[in-house]
Amino acid sequence: MTPGTADRPQMSIEDFEELNRKAPETLRNKLEFLNGRLLVKHGPIDVEDFEELARVAPETVTLELLNGKPAVKPMSDGDHGSIIMWLIRQCMMQRPELALHPEQGLRIDTYRKGCIKPDGTLTAIDYFAGQDEWASPDGVLMAVEVTSKDRDADRRDRQEKPRAYAYADIPVYLLVDRDNDTVVVHSSPENGVYQNRRPYHYGATVRLPAPVTITLETERLKDYA
Template identity: 35%
Template sequence: MTVMAAHDPLHRGTHLLDTFLGLELPDGYRAELIEGEIHVSPPPDGDHEDLVYRVIAQVVANSATRMAFSGNKGLLLAEGDHVIPDITFVPHASRLFRGAPSWMEPDGVAMVVEVTSGRPDRDETVKRRLYSLSGIPLYLLADRGRSTLTLHSVPAGEDYKGRFTVAFGEPVPLPEPFAFDLDTAEFL
């Protein structure tokens, strides 16, 4: 749900940011400021959370580099966008989350993960562009409607150079610092 469109100059800049940062939402809801619009999402359904858990469990168990993760970390991206990925992974040794503000810069983030819900087009296009512009090395997109998993890699301006898509059930090779094949069989 879009709370406020900011297409006129009066709603841009500081006023829009102040409105966004001052939002009071019911428990479980999250708000993002993307391309001048405030988007509010309800709590995710159980299938969404199950898929998130399965990705986290595999990364924790199999990653070559020990990873810290968050499902609530706000990222301040290129162009002032405020986004909360479903999962944000950082190398544990970086201690990047420690002392970080509510909205942290993405420097040092190893991978973000999005699991589609009501608006898959935003995850597939807008967020992919913003993550690439911000230099996040890996973007993993689980599309529940298509039953596919896509790994975007090598950010290059407005898009990633690398794209690897499989149907749920097929493995996805995650490069360093993860260096293991993510098993998607249990995503079915």
């Protein structure tokens, strides 16, 4: 990990001030900014308030709603983006009838009214056509997250998002864990828990189960370690 990246603020004070100024009236006295994090006083917020907050966020800020709490999605670095592009190419070559959509919003009502933007969402090519910014997860075959170099990666990508995706019955959750140089395949969701979780070290052959049915030769990921 690059020195200092784990302590990088999620957003700037200037972005927070703009967000707070434009926030819906119901949230204006609830938002706080502490140690670079966006916080909400007095408990969780509802989806409608969050969607309005996300609409007025500065261009440099991408918001998600996890467990009823708004969170700032970390900005991608070059390696993060390269991994997503590598995955997009693998999906296109092996399953041309599918598409891996970067950062398509999903509204996951089954997990405490969550609104999440996975790093990648695998669906039939036209599944999201005609849907809103926060789409239904019903047709999603796989959600993908690539860990960012920030202090909240463990809570966000290894704990909260697997629960949300499992509650939404997304068949496969693929986590590229850059802190541990591993690819972790979660499958068989049941009652908010993936029953199967299998980690692979970079360089291994990773066979993603049905309905994804894609094989990843992960030697290339060593270039991004």
